[in-house]
Amino acid sequence: MPSAPPSPPPRDVFVWDATLLTGLDDVDAAHHHLVDLFNALNRALFQGPGSGMSDQAQQAVFDELMAYARQHFEEEEQLMRDAGLDERHRRLHERLHREFVEQVRSMWDTRGQLRDPAETLMGFLTAWLGLHIMGVDQSMARQLALMRAGVPASEAYAREEQHPDRGMANLLRMVGQLYHVLAERNRDLERANATLEQRVRERTAALEAANRRLEAFSRIDGLLGIANxxxxxxxxxxxxxxxxxxxxxxxxxxxxxxxxxxxxxxxxxxxxxxxxxxxxxxxxxxxxxxxxxxxxxxxxxxxxxxxxxxxxxxxxxxxxxxxxxxxxxxxxxxxxxxxxxxxxxxxxxxxxxxxxxxxxxxxxxxxxxxxxxxxxxxxxxxxxxxxxx
Incomplete structure (x- = not known):
């Protein structure tokens, strides 16, 4: 009896394209590498049975992602200090960096207690990466561009406060694409035994649960366990x-x-x-x-x-x-x-x-x-x- 064909490899949930560019070459190169590491972790977590991907190998991929994220954060923070960016933006930016490291480490360490650890973790990472690249880093880049044109740092910050958040539409689109990929994967696994109505109910319930978990994590300080x-x-x-x-x-x-x-x-x-x-x-x-x-x-x-x-x-x-x-x-x-x-x-x-x-x-x-x-x-x-x- 012929063996079943191997499962297709997991899809990349985050695709690098021109909408993610900040115009800062070093920052964009770092973001591109973060996206590559992010997708590598996704592939490691969603490998099928018999793939040979051990817990130790998954841990190695995660550790590589975290080490590079810390390096990127340090370089970004040094860039903002050297450029003299407004202190209010720097404080916000540095806090988001710190909370990311604490929260992701906490989620990774407690993933065994989550019902769907891979989907929850990747959902959180995807949403955060979108916010980081399309939100605060784009804001940083716009302020730096104004300062290069001679605008004082405080005025650049004030203008940015009034800047419409063009990244939000892209962020929502990206998160929607993530859930589409996860829902499609679930549908393929359940198609043989579930009716369409049952599949819709299960996907809706899973999405709502993931949203609740993501909302809870987004409100809690990863180290202290109190509000952030x-x-x-x-x-x-x-x-x-x-x-x-x-x-x-x-x-x-x-x-x-x-x-x-x-x-x-x-x-x-x-x-x-x-x-x-x-x-x-x-x-x-x-x-x-x-x-x-x-x-x-x-x-x-x-x-x-x-x-x-x-x-x-x-x-x-x-x-x-x-x-x-x-x-x-x-x-x-x-x-x-x-x-x-x-x-x-x-x-x-x-x-x-x-x-x-x-x-x-x-x-x-x-x-x-x-x-x-x-x-x-x-x-x-x-x-x-x-x-x-």
């Missing part, structure tokens, strides 16, 4: 609008781990990650109301959003949180503040009247945080311009 900066920004806008309608106070508390660089230098980055995770858990325990939110703001900075809370109420919660971190008793021998890990906190509260109050609250809380640091750290300072109860 993007989700915090979204919630802040929503809460500003809601509290403005209701005429109720909204509070922010900014936290920063004291002398964290010294901690990393003394104990190593792995211990530094564990320290941040322990601090996040201690802080999270203090923000237990349903509307409240604790998020990673960047690096060792965290921020808490407290609904319907005036300055005095936010100060009390912040003081409990600072005490909770101190009570962990994590040794910090190189800290001039205390022999254990501590945090400083800045509090701001106001009753919003417009969408601009979100930026105002962040500024006030940030100023209060730095006042707490100047006053000796391991303490809470309330912003002077904060609303009174």
């Amino acid at each position: 900066r993007g989700y915090f920004d979204e919630r802040l806008r929503e809460e500003i609008a809601r509290h403005a309608r209701q005429g109720r106070p909204l509070a922010l508390v900014m936290f920063d781990v004291d002398h964290f660089k010294r901690y990393n230098d003394r104990y190593g980055h792995q211990a530094g990650d564990a320290c941040l995770q322990a601090v996040a858990r201690a802080l999270q325990a203090q923000f237990y109301r349903e509307p409240d939110l604790l998020a990673r703001y960047g690096g060792e900075e965290l921020v808490a959003l407290l609904a319907d809370t005036d300055a005095d109420g936010a100060r009390l919660v912040a003081e409990r949180a600072v005490a909770a971190v101190r009570a962990l008793g994590m040794p910090h021998e190189d800290s001039p503040t205390a022999p254990v890990v501590t945090v400083s906190a800045g509090v701001a509260s106001r009753t919003p009247t417009s969408s601009a109050d979100g930026a105002c609250l962040l500024h006030l809380a940030d100023e209060a945080l730095y006042a707490a640091k100047r006053a000796g750290r391991d303490r809470v300072v309330v912003a002077a311009a904060t609303d009174s109860p």
Whole structure:
């Protein structure tokens, strides 16, 4: 009896073409190589039975992709610094790089717990790669072009803020093509035993589940397991609008781990990650109301959003949180503040009247945080311009 013909190789889910070009030769070459590595990982994950692709071989492909992504990120960040790109864009760009590494590593390490690990991981990677190339990198390239024409960095950034997002249509088209490839693959596997109606129901359910998983991953900081900066920004806008309608106070508390660089230098980055995770858990325990939110703001900075809370109420919660971190008793021998890990906190509260109050609250809380640091750290300072109860 003749053997069945071999299964066709998996299709590339990301195709390099002219729509992905930024006009920056080194950046475009790096993106092209990322796409090649991305498709190599897709082929490794979707190889059929008997292909000989071992777990170790899949791991090697993944490690190569991650190593090159880190190299590309470092080169891009150096390019932005050398060019003098506006700091606001650089901070956003660097945060997206950092979150990508953390989130993808977390998804890869826990893929055994996912129902469809290959489809979920590749769906996330494809969506992110589209956002990276068609979104923030195109924005970077446009700003650099303006600066080469003599436009100051701050003005180039302001113009870009008003620039219509032409990459979004391409991003949506790309994600749609990804799901089309995955759905076609599922249809081929199920055609012999399933009716058309059943196949449609199964594909729809799988797509909805993948979307839910992708949405969850897009909101969570991969290292700390709390909300990330993007989700915090979204919630802040929503809460500003809601509290403005209701005429109720909204509070922010900014936290920063004291002398964290010294901690990393003394104990190593792995211990530094564990320290941040322990601090996040201690802080999270203090923000237990349903509307409240604790998020990673960047690096060792965290921020808490407290609904319907005036300055005095936010100060009390912040003081409990600072005490909770101190009570962990994590040794910090190189800290001039205390022999254990501590945090400083800045509090701001106001009753919003417009969408601009979100930026105002962040500024006030940030100023209060730095006042707490100047006053000796391991303490809470309330912003002077904060609303009174």
